[in-house]
């Protein structure tokens with residue numbers, strides 16, 4: 017008897033009946049004529065001089081024997097079956113990752129974004145596409161040393177999941193232009209809306225389209241909607257007068273005005289509701305709600321100040337109320353993120369719009385929003401300008417050149433960020449092994465890797481034409497280019513930014529001198545490192561003419577990836593790699609005891625350095641009953657820090673109806689302190705994860721970080 021070597025190397029005894037079965041199957045689907053006798057004969061006639069045979073030798077024999085028997089169709093079928101089996105045995109580099117997405121084992125990708133519900137078909141389909149994109153990018157588009165630096169966690173190229181489809185990162189959409197001058201959605205013309213309510217509906221449609229055609233967040237300005245409030249007001253008045261006159265009603269101006277204002281208020285309420293509900297219920301092609309921020313600045317258009325105030329007030333009222341979850345309880349919505357500007361006209365008790373800021377404080381105490389942009393600091397840091405960040409924290413640099421800018425004044429809307437590569441500062445610190453000269457040398461090399469990867473990003477975008485996303489490039493969100501027109505000019509001369517991100521300044525300083533960057537010695541070094549990063553940005557900008565910027569990376573899930581890479585490279589080092597997360601950007605370590613005021617003051621020095629992206633936060637207890645404390649903080653923020661936010665905790669348990677902080681135990685499991693419920697699908701837990709709020713839970717590293725946050729008050 018023969019010994020057969022199988023494809024996987026195993027050896028088994030020869031068994032003629034298996035050949036027979038295979039031939040019978042081929043006959044059935046080949047010629048359709050099943051000749052059992054012939055099958056048996058071919059199987060039993062197999063012979064060779066060797067004692068050990070391979071599967072392939074047997075297959076070649078069977079194929080030849082079938083040809084010889086004259087049954088061509090069966091022979092072909094038999095051979096094709098081998099080819100199919102061959103094909104099925106092929107393995108791609110990401111098979112396990114893709115299958116892991118479906119069976120829930122690829123936790124890394126599934127938990128990457130807490131705004132995605134990972135078990136939905138739409139989410140999984142998008143995640144599969146991202147895996148494929150990452151794989152192709154790493155194997156075929158990145159030079160090996162860049163791919164390796166990314167894999168080892170020295171750097172992180174943020175948009176690898178979108179690398180095949182050249183989109184940019186985040187932007188300030190030019191909603192004003194799109195509403196005033198019309199736009200096109202899905203090939204349908206959308207004209208200038210005739211009422212506020214329609215303007216709101218169109219705005220949400222624009223936002224959904226824009227979100228599907230880019231990688232990161234978008235910001236719209238509420239003031240862009242304010243002219244339509246006035247249009248509605250005039251329309252309501254006109255219609256009433258016609259109606260009342262037609263019916264011969266007697267009325268005076270005062271009565272008319274009262275009704276007009278009441279109806280206008282109703283319309284504003286309905287319009288804002290449309291935006292809030294649409295944004296929270298829409299799902300873009302990425303399987304998530306659009307990452308939208310809403311800029312709320314009273315003085316943006318002085319001629320529409322009254323209307324803008326009306327809109328801000330309504331947005332805050334609706335946010336305080338919240339949004340109903342599946343059991344009908346009012347909870348904190350994650351989107352849109354609200355950006356409230358504090359300024360001289362709303363920050364002091366005797367300021368004209370102080371009551372609006374009081375309302376904002378109540379809103380924070382219940383819904384963790386809005387975030388606060390200090391007009392005072394913005395003007396100081398950005399040539400006298402006040403504008404919103406793109407998405408959750410990316411700031412543009414001032415630009416008033418001729419690109420896409422006929423007026424020649426400072427231009428903000430219609431600008432964007434090309435992309436982002438983050439540097440793992442903790443790794444640089446540990447690699448230097450306490451040697452400062454070595455540190456600066458390694459930092460130099462790592463920064464070169466970042467620059468190289470960012471230039472690759474730029475090179476890819478350079479060849480893109482306006483056709484890849486008409487809403488962005490042809491119909492006003494960014495520009496009004498012609499079909500097929502290259503977007504190339506919009507990438508130049510600082511019109512768009514391209515950013516160097518960084519994570520773990522705290523761990524970096526710890527690795528170098530064994531002290532936190534909040535100590536005097538640590539602070540000096542921390543600032544020096546940050547200034548070094550900034551100097552590189554400035555140099556790159558000069559050399560390339562591109563809008564390089566420095567950005568404190570949000571790193572929602574990257575925090576864990578980098579931490580694990582560090583553990584692999586350096587082992588567990590107390591106080592640096594013994595947690596599954598790194599400290600974001602320049603932030604104070606989450607476990608460090610520091611009060612809110614001190615923290616904001618300390619971190620504020622990094623905002624002007626990290627001017628392409630920075631946000632500071634303070635961690636507060638449940639202050640739903642105490643908005644006065646929040647008001648004190650808002651005032652402090654106005655004076656001391658460019659952009660900051662407050663984290664409060666108001667969760668909801670669907671089992672018992674408990675409203676308050678849902679807790680996290682030592683195994684990083686969430687539970688209701690009131691009834692002990694541990695079913696995550698039966699509670700709403702909302703936490704700030706990266707500037708955006710997250711509501712679908714987080715990876716282990718980020719959960720640990722959330723658990724270890726100390727209160728700053």
Ligand SMILES: [Zn+2]
Pocket residue numbers: 669670671672673674688689690691692693
């Ligand atoms: Zn409960």
